[in-house]
Amino acid sequence: MFYLNLMVNGVVEGLIIGLAALALNLVFAVGRFPNAASGDFMTIGAYAGYSVQQLGSHSALVQGLAAVAASVAVSLASYALVFRHLVGRSMVAPLLASIGLGLFYRSIVSLLFGLDPLFFVMPPIHAYTVAGLRLQGTDLWLATLAAASVAIVLLLLHVTPIGREMRAVADNALLARASGIRSRRVMIALWSMVGAITGIAGLVVALRTTVNPELGWGLLLPAFAAAVLGGVGSPAGAILAGLLLGVMQELSTPWLGFSYKIALSFVVLTVVLLVRPQGLFGTAQVVR
């Protein structure tokens, strides 16, 4: 039962990692580079939601909308001002730029809000205990939210025209352009999606813990590991990989301890890249 509860904890953490990995995966596939600023999009979303609460609104919906709006704005701005101009350069360029952007966003946030962690007002809510298994009401809500996000993303990608275009660009950018797909529209759709996902993820993390400038950066490594494990090009894979990673991390704690469980992501990441670079569900990638 102890382990089962650890697993449940892992599922919950894994969903958050999965959401962050989803955002990473999308940019990896369509934008073709790892976006190290994803974590900081999350952080900004969290602060936006917090500001809304400070202004008096305790509605999760309003906070969520604010978080999404802020992250989308930052995401689109990052694309328009920086990433757009780095198309055609080697992958290291947007990667480095995303690192720099991340540092910059983190510093702006701490200038505006200070370095101290801030708290949402969130009194404890009792868990439901079903046969020794502890289920938190907020977590069920979170699970639904994550599942809904994945469903919406999959829907958008496979059913809508813009989604089809995104997938085309992901498969073969040159061919896509040749067939008349306007990359500007696709990119705007991509970065908006990325912003929405990271905004939600950031708010959820902040609700469960604290709002602080390092919020997103701390999740980056597990998110990368999950993105790679799931396989670039598979949104559902990102979420599943996140779950897997989350559960593995928590189950490992009796042996690894809470400090080293974070190292597990690194090990997983490395092993996957060496053994099965396309991840669990991804398309064959040029990894070398």
Added chain:
Amino acid sequence: MNNSRRQFVRHGSFAALALAMAARVPAAFAQSGENLRIGALNDVTGAGSPYGGGMQKAILMAADEINATGGAGGRRIEVFAEDSQTAPDAGVLAAKKLIEVNKVHAILGTWSSGVAAAVMPLTDAAGIIHCTNAGASNITSSKGLMFRYSALSVRIGQALAREIAKRGHTRLATMAFNNPSGREITGGAKQGWEKLGRQLVGEVVYEPNRPSYRSEVQTILANNPDAIVLGGYLPDFTVILRETRQAGSNVKFYAPAWAVNQKLIDALGAPACEGVMTHDYVAALDSTAYKTFVDKFKKATGIDPTENYYACCAYDMMTVVGLAAQAAGGKPAIAPMMRAVANPPGTMMYDFVSGKKALAAGTKINYEGASGPIDFDDLGNVKPLFKLSEVRNGKVELVGNAFQDY
């Protein structure tokens, strides 16, 4: 900062240095020795910022008082204020500047263990006094130049363990933030508990900034502790307390004062925080020194120092150094005089003015400060008083007596 301060306070910068030197007003009292230069190296920004700013102001205030009487041992006090940023690297650079550029005779007011541990070898190498509030046990001076105005973290933990046993708990567990402060508080608690012949029922070390502490909480609750000593900070404690209550446990937490305050209660609501215990130093609440200090500090800064025990300590640091300099009669060797003016036996003194008068009359004095009795043991540590408080109905209230036996 008003202009009269300018004479005594320098920021670590070239421009300000030049300006300040130009603005210096000639001293109005006899200079029988060179100025007593003090480095106020405080955690004004960074994790120590709740305390560092107040500490620096307290040192300045004490220095002003001393200079108003004509100085200590005929020497005027010159304070050089630096911000360590609660970062060892920045602290070391600041200390180097204080020691090598400003040539200070003492460094006062380090607070975080990281900064103090880094600065300690520098002050020892330079042969100057280092007065600190840092609690880590590896901060010691091989030359007897370290004076700690608060308790070692380890001792706090030991004292807690005894109190917890006295209160009838039998199953103790510890949770530690993975840094020296957290680890030493819980380490001390473990030592104290084992000295009583008991064993801990759980120990967890946790990392900062985790997206959840669910598993950590689950692990610590696995063996049904009835009390948990937590060495950590407000952000992580908020999450851990929430997770613990959500798990349905009413285990009694004993957490440091900086982790239990109104912010915690606002975030979690009064019911969740009910019964949480916190430990803190109690400044010598009944002492004249404390009362006068509080009034003076409020007037000078507008802030109530009762929230900032360390500001009281910083005030005492400057005052004791001043008294020691006075007792040294203007000669440079101050360190040997520190215990002479602060430890018993001697006539109890509560401020610099009376202390100076008594010393001039040849009396042996025993300074009792705003932060406590200030009696240094052989290693340079004092034995402060602790108090326990409990959160009741959304307010932090004192319970029981202050304890000092550990």
Added chain:
Amino acid sequence: MLAYLVAVAIVIGIYALLTISLDLQYGFTGLVNFGQVAFYALGAYASALTALATHSVALGFVAAIVVAAIAALPIGALALRLREDYLAIVTLGFSEVVRLVLLNEEKLTGGGLGLTGIPRPFANLGPGAAEIAYLALVVACNIVVVLIVRRVTRSPFGRLIRAIRDNEVTVASLGKSPPAAKVKTLVLGAAIAGLAGALYAHYITFVTPDQYLPVVTFYVWMASILGGVSTLRGAIAGAAVLVLILEGTRFVRDFFPSILAVQMASVRLALVGLALVLFVLYRPQGVFGRALPR
């Protein structure tokens, strides 16, 4: 005043070594190393532990170089098998794992408290002279490293690694072995970073895991990009600008007293991030570099 400037110069010298090391790995060989701080940390701790045990600073320096170089071998193996962005992520993870180990293996590393009282060379010269002597040591290390790197990059080996950076397939088809060359460069770069770590540890006289956060790697990347990745002149210039940002903000407050000191830390980070973005966007070859054919 002089003592402070000497201290700043020492820090510049140490960052210059780190930047040279990164330039060698990325600028000349195209290896994207986001885990530079790991070698810096390993060098610092190796030197500290050795010097504390043997009381020999020289042995400490040797240990630093050796340990960092050995640690680079598995990373080298990974670098052979991974594309640049994946290598970046993996090296980032590696540096975090190293930091976690340093934080948690207390019996060896002192854990969060770290190691203090690390022996300082020249301690018997007295404070002022010791500092200047240390600066001389740092400058000497820089000169030696620059000479070595110059030798390496102008040699046939150097032409090889530059060719690898520009077109790996061709080089392989010519029968030269990219893998061995890449690993050698990585190891040399790591050794230099390890030396920098030792210099820093013996200067500050204490090490804690907090000094080796990933952001240090990105400080060095900024210095590298800003100065120009393929030029040694650029490395030193970049390091100087970096230290100017890190230390210079200390003085800004005297001209703008309304800015709180706590905000200065954020300003420092903002400047580093902004510099990185702007240079990548508008002048990727840095101040001193020639425009790269990318």
